[in-house]
Amino acid sequence: MTLSGIVLDSPDARELAAFYQRLLGWSVVQDEPEWVKLGAPGGGPGLSFQTESAYVRPVWPAGPDDPQMSVHLDIHVEDLDQAGAHAEKAGATKADFQPQDDVRVYLDPAGHPFCLFL
Incomplete structure (x- = not known):
């Protein structure tokens, strides 16, 4: 396979x-x-x-009654600030909840979370 x-x-x-x-x-x-x-x-x-x-748009982070995300994408980057600015210019929204210092969570226009990481 x-x-x-x-x-x-x-x-x-x-x-x-x-x-x-x-x-x-x-x-x-x-x-x-x-x-x-x-x-x-x-x-x-x-x-x-x-x-x-x-x-149905997922919620990040999901609460007990929220639609759950079923998948997210991890995208390796060299510079979090530069990559984050590019993501926002492309149409992403930075998530309010950021669980780690070396990862940035963004939401695509349909609400799918994706992570930029070093």
Whole structure:
């Protein structure tokens, strides 16, 4: 078995794919009305987005009655401040809760948390 990709649900696949394209600089390798796949420049698993009409935005950090996140992305960076500024310019929001000093948690436009780490 080979992992070929990670899929994130969203109310708008194209909108979320465009955000990650700005954030990561990856290219679109598949573009359908409700499905978009980005490919990593060096190969490996892609990152895909599917439109889900019943999508419920997760809450970070989730409380007992909040929608739970089911996955998050870890993105290695060389400089947290520079990478954070880039993420915000791309459309991310810095999460209010930051659990570690050497990690920054951001939310993508659909509310999926992702971590920038050194």
